[in-house]
Amino acid sequence: MKYDFFKIEKKWQKYWLENKTFKADNNSVKPKYYVLDMFPYPSGSGLHVGHPLGYIASDIVSRFKRSKGFNVLHPMGFDSFGLPAEQYAVKTGQHPKKTTEENVARFKDQLDKLGLSFDWDREIKTSDIGYYRWTQWIFLKLFNSYYDHRLKKAQPIEKLKIPKNLNEKEIESFIDSRRLAYVDTIDVNWCEELGTVLANEEVVGGLSERGGFPVIKRPMKQWVMRITDYADRLLDDLSELDWPEPIKLSQKNWIGKSVGAEIKFYIDNNFIEVFTTRPDTIFGATYLVLAPEHPLINQITTDEYRKSISEYVEQASKKSDLERQENEKNKTGVFTGSFALNPISNEKIPVWISDYVLFSYGTGAIMAVPAHDERDNEFAKKFDLKIIKVIDGGNKDECYTGNGSLINCGKYNGIDNIKFKSIVIEELESKNKGTKTTNYKLRDWIFTRQRYWGEPIPIIYDGNKKKALEFGDLPLELPEVESYLPTNDGLSPLARNNDWVNISINGKNYLRETNTMPQWAGSCWYFLRFIDPDNNNEFANKDLIKYWMPVDLYIGGAEHAVLHLLYARFWHKVLFDLDYVSTTEPFKKLVNQGMILGNSAFAHRIKNTNDFISFDMIKDEKTQKIHVDVSFVDEKNRLNIERLKQKNPEFNDVNFIKGESFYVSRDIEKMSKSRYNVISPDDICKRYGADTLRMYEMFLGPIEQSKPWNTAGISGVFSFLNKFWNLFHRNEEFYVSDDQPSDEVLKIYHKTVKKVANDIDKFSFNTCISSLMICVNELKSQNCKSKKILEPLLILISPFAPHLSEELWELMGNKKSISAEPFPEHDERYLVESSYDYPISFNGKRRFNKKFNLDLNEKEIEKEILLDDQTKKYLTDNSIKKIIIIKKKIINIVF
RNA sequence: GCCUUGGUGGCGGAAUUGGUAGACGCGCUGGAUUCAAAAUCCAGUUCUUUCGGGAGUGUGGGUUCGAUUCCCACCCAAGGUACCA
Numbered sequence: 001m002k003y004d005f006f007k008i009e010k011k012w013q014k015y016w017l018e019n020k021t022f023k024a025d026n027n028s029v030k031p032k033y034y035v036l037d038m039f040p041y042p043s044g045s046g047l048h049v050g051h052p053l054g055y056i057a058s059d060i061v062s063r064f065k066r067s068k069g070f071n072v073l074h075p076m077g078f079d080s081f082g083l084p085a086e087q088y089a090v091k092t093g094q095h096p097k098k099t100t101e102e103n104v105a106r107f108k109d110q111l112d113k114l115g116l117s118f119d120w121d122r123e124i125k126t127s128d129i130g131y132y133r134w135t136q137w138i139f140l141k142l143f144n145s146y147y148d149h150r151l152k153k154a155q156p157i158e159k160l161k162i163p164k165n166l167n168e169k170e171i172e173s174f175i176d177s178r179r180l181a182y183v184d185t186i187d188v189n190w191c192e193e194l195g196t197v198l199a200n201e202e203v204v205g206g207l208s209e210r211g212g213f214p215v216i217k218r219p220m221k222q223w224v225m226r227i228t229d230y231a232d233r234l235l236d237d238l239s240e241l242d243w244p245e246p247i248k249l250s251q252k253n254w255i256g257k258s259v260g261a262e263i264k265f266y267i268d269n270n271f272i273e274v275f276t277t278r279p280d281t282i283f284g285a286t287y288l289v290l291a292p293e294h295p296l297i298n299q300i301t302t303d304e305y306r307k308s309i310s311e312y313v314e315q316a317s318k319k320s321d322l323e324r325q326e327n328e329k330n331k332t333g334v335f336t337g338s339f340a341l342n343p344i345s346n347e348k349i350p351v352w353i354s355d356y357v358l359f360s361y362g363t364g365a366i367m368a369v370p371a372h373d374e375r376d377n378e379f380a381k382k383f384d385l386k387i388i389k390v391i392d393g394g395n396k397d398e399c400y401t402g403n404g405s406l407i408n409c410g411k412y413n414g415i416d417n418i419k420f421k422s423i424v425i426e427e428l429e430s431k432n433k434g435t436k437t438t439n440y441k442l443r444d445w446i447f448t449r450q451r452y453w454g455e456p457i458p459i460i461y462d463g464n465k466k467k468a469l470e471f472g473d474l475p476l477e478l479p480e481v482e483s484y485l486p487t488n489d490g491l492s493p494l495a496r497n498n499d500w501v502n503i504s505i506n507g508k509n510y511l512r513e514t515n516t517m518p519q520w521a522g523s524c525w526y527f528l529r530f531i532d533p534d535n536n537n538e539f540a541n542k543d544l545i546k547y548w549m550p551v552d553l554y555i556g557g558a559e560h561a562v563l564h565l566l567y568a569r570f571w572h573k574v575l576f577d578l579d580y581v582s583t584t585e586p587f588k589k590l591v592n593q594g595m596i597l598g599n600s601a602f603a604h605r606i607k608n609t610n611d612f613i614s615f616d617m618i619k620d621e622k623t624q625k626i627h628v629d630v631s632f633v634d635e636k637n638r639l640n641i642e643r644l645k646q647k648n649p650e651f652n653d654v655n656f657i658k659g660e661s662f663y664v665s666r667d668i669e670k671m672s673k674s675r676y677n678v679i680s681p682d683d684i685c686k687r688y689g690a691d692t693l694r695m696y697e698m699f700l701g702p703i704e705q706s707k708p709w710n711t712a713g714i715s716g717v718f719s720f721l722n723k724f725w726n727l728f729h730r731n732e733e734f735y736v737s738d739d740q741p742s743d744e745v746l747k748i749y750h751k752t753v754k755k756v757a758n759d760i761d762k763f764s765f766n767t768c769i770s771s772l773m774i775c776v777n778e779l780k781s782q783n784c785k786s787k788k789i790l791e792p793l794l795i796l797i798s799p800f801a802p803h804l805s806e807e808l809w810e811l812m813g814n815k816k817s818i819s820a821e822p823f824p825e826h827d828e829r830y831l832v833e834s835s836y837d838y839p840i841s842f843n844g845k846r847r848f849n850k851k852f853n854l855d856l857n858e859k860e861i862e863k864e865i866l867l868d869d870q871t872k873k874y875l876t877d878n879s880i881k882k883i884i885i886i887k888k889k890i891i892n893i894v895f
Numbered sequence: 896g897c898c899u900u901g902g903u904g905g906c907g908g909a910a911u912u913g914g915u916a917g918a919c920g921c922g923c924u925g926g927a928u929u930c931a932a933a934a935u936c937c938a939g940u941u942c943u944u945u946c947g948g949g950a951g952u953g954u955g956g957g958u959u960c961g962a963u964u965c966c967c968a969c970c971c972a973a974g975g976u977a978c979c980a
Contacts, residue, residue: 702908710906713921716920719935758911
């Protein structure tokens with residue numbers, strides 16, 4: 001019988017679906033294991049071979065954990081609200097819901113062909129009304145909560161203590177100022193030509209990414225999430241997470257906590273408050289700088305300088321953030337004419353304004369210490385301001401940012417600068433001229449989008465007064481609109497539906513909030529809904545949450561290192577504080593899969609001509625590289641010109657200069673449609689089968705690493721699976737024997753069991769497959785057909801090649817699915833060997849050179865092996881210590 | 896600039912974390928089978944060599960009986976970040 005992967009895979013995919021083989025049990029005595037993939041946005045272009053990398057890895061872990069006796073939850077869903085479907089709707093008028101549904105169907109179809117062991121009964125889509133109802137519910141929870149800084153947790157808004165003597169309006173604005181979801185007027189990117197608000201990523205150099213139209217900052221009312229209240233907890237709790245260090249680090253940097261002081265510098269009766277992390281350098285503060293947006297500028301500018309200041313302020317307001325950044329090397333600024341009093345040294349120092357100081361960070365003003373800060377140093381040198389060195393160290397004229405003892409600090413000279421930090425803060429606090437403070441880079445999260453295809457915000461307005469919808473009013477369904485474009489006033493498309501916007505409750509008229517939530521909202525809590533997806537009374541049952549959470553393994557791309565993972569952690573902590581979930585963190589272990597890169601092909605066109613020249617013939621010609629579809633190029637980089645012309649008619653009148661063949665050059669790039677280098681998993685499945693694809697993707701290299709796709713190598717894995725299949729056959733017939741396996745075979749078998757179990761735990765799937773290959777080659781050369789070996793070997797390989805193993809499992813006469821089988825145990829005996837040249841004694845009696853066999857377990861070996869006296873004679877004490885360390889590591893398992 | 900990760904054959908990548916570098920796979924070479932091809936199987940494959948060896952894990956040092964692995968300096972590549980005081 002030939003290995004007919006097509007028939008086998010179809011059969012078992014159908015079987016798993018019909019029998020719900022991978023249904024996760026909500027009532028189980030087994031230990032639980034929750035494996036989660038970052039759910040995809042169902043884009044129109046379908047999957048390429050890079051997408052399934054993470055899904056295959058998580059599937060292997062799921063299947064492995066099942067065979068290790070865990071109750072595994074491995075769900076999948078779709079992050080189905082989002083921009084592309086909406087843009088497509090704007091272009092074609094087609095409802096995003098329809099596009100989304102089509103794309104989801106296509107994604108599911110493609111995923112199913114890979115034999116992934118999802119529990120599809122738990123599928124969710126963030127755009128389903130039964131789902132976003134609860135997203136809205138969580139929004140209301142945030143709206144109706146505040147952060148209690150004393151208890152360090154969120155509390156229901158009813159518990160908020162309201163100061164006395166406030167009138168009704170003041171009470172309301174006080175409550176609003178504490179809500180975790182609140183409205184604020186914020187500068188957004190507004191593009192007049194496109195009539196829409198753009199995200200920061202959509203603005204390039206002050207122009208819109210699409211069209212290249214000017215973009216201006218414009219204040220608009222936005223919903224904002226008070227994530228900054230959670231900054232400390234989001235930072236501190238990182239330490240308990242088993243996440244890749246770079247991801248933790250980028251979250252840490254994003255939160256950007258810095259401890260320092262706010263210091264008042266008086267100008268007559270006015271004062272300017274600055275933030276600094278280096279209060280110890282206050283004696284070196286020779287001038288102040290305010291951001292151009294600083295509100296005090298008008299008051300402190302003297303008449304003499306008023307003109308130049310207002311010119312500078314106006315210029316700065318026109319600059320985009322990007323333009324400001326470009327000036328990093330060439331700082332600009334203007335003197336205000338005022339002088340401020342240094343509260344410690346009592347020196348009068350000039351006050352400048354400059355756009356190198358950001359209004360949005362700290363107090364929007366700094367004390368400049370040019371001797372010990374690079375930026376201040378640059379500015380001072382350019383405008384010829386005083387530079388006073390107050391910490392000893394570094395070269396004479398260089399800016400020194402390190403530590404040392406104080407100089408030029410009057411009575412404090414000689415003190416260590418780190419000690420001086422607390423001294424100076426104490427002194428400032430006693431004079432009421434400064435306090436110790438902490439600042440964060442993290443900003444509150446702008447939560448609204450002027451879009452159609454997102455969750456409507458369940459808030460209504462009575463004039464400016466906000467009213468939250470009640471639980472019974474949910475879900476607030478997304479209304480139909482005539483056009484998916486934002487209105488000319490920059491309002492969301494929802495504002496186009498007047499019948500929906502104007503509502504009347506008990507005879508009173510209200511207006512609805514027309515903005516929608518950002519795409520992040522749905523992905524902030526989807527892992528909770530998977531636990532109890534059909535619950536109509538709660539977002540998920542509390543006992544079930546307690547059983548399943550936290551997510552034990554979360555696999556996804558590193559592009560979500562900051563935003564998604566930070567937002568999800570934030571919501572989870574709020575839900576924890578309000579007692580809806582049982583863990584402070586949602587994701588215990590995180591693994592980032594690398595990207596699979598495409599191997600692009602380029603034809604070379606001679607510049608300014610329509611002549612294409614074969615890559616091997618290029619000598620001095622200047623050429624341009626043009627992408628050509630990789631499916632028209634063979635392994636030897638020869639281009640099939642006829643097929644290219646058929647598919648891309650623009651090549652019809654091209655003159656191809658070539659020898660026997662036309663050669664292209666190759667380069668590794670990201671996989672994308674526009675680079676014509678996309679390899680679809682469907683094609684690979686058709687030619688080699690899903691099992692081969694799964695194994696090959698894992699065999700390519702470490703899961704975290706980005707690596708180029710190369711279809712040529714897949715034949716190795718394919719022939720391995722064929723060999724494996726043939727192990728179970730003789731003369732084209734299925735055959736296994738009842739023979740006792742030989743010692744040789746047992747040795748390699750036990751070694752493989754141990755290695756596979758270890759390597760899956762370490763996510764080292766490529767080495768796992770290598771050892772399986774070695775094992776199969778060995779069994780083949782030993783001609784081993786023993787059922788005693790082949791049966792457990794099937795269980796070993798089943799996470800990698802599930803269809804093939806199910807088929808062989810059935811041929812062996814088993815009735816149940818192989819996925820229910822326990823993972824085999826392995827025997828351990830040890831061969832101890834040392835590559836070190838000195839003899840080692842065992843039990844104080846026998847001496848060995850280099851190698852000896854022992855029938856011991858690991859612990860016994862550590863205890864029993866000692867160096868004998870004769871050996872010690874040759875060695876120093878230091879070397880003996882080292883040998884004792886070595887002896888632990890020379891243990892080799894063989895059986 | 897800063898941070899992070901990495902640099903090993905023609906290629907993807909191993910090396911039990913300090914102990915025979917190059918496992919496993921691709922490719923390539925030779926052979927068997929075949930009328931032939933595909934497929935399959937066997938052998939070889941880091942470089943160099945006067946066939947004794949010699950060199951070799953980005954470069955240069957260091958620690959060690961022993962370094963791909965640890966330490967120092969530098970070079971290169973990829974990703975992230977950007978005047979955060």
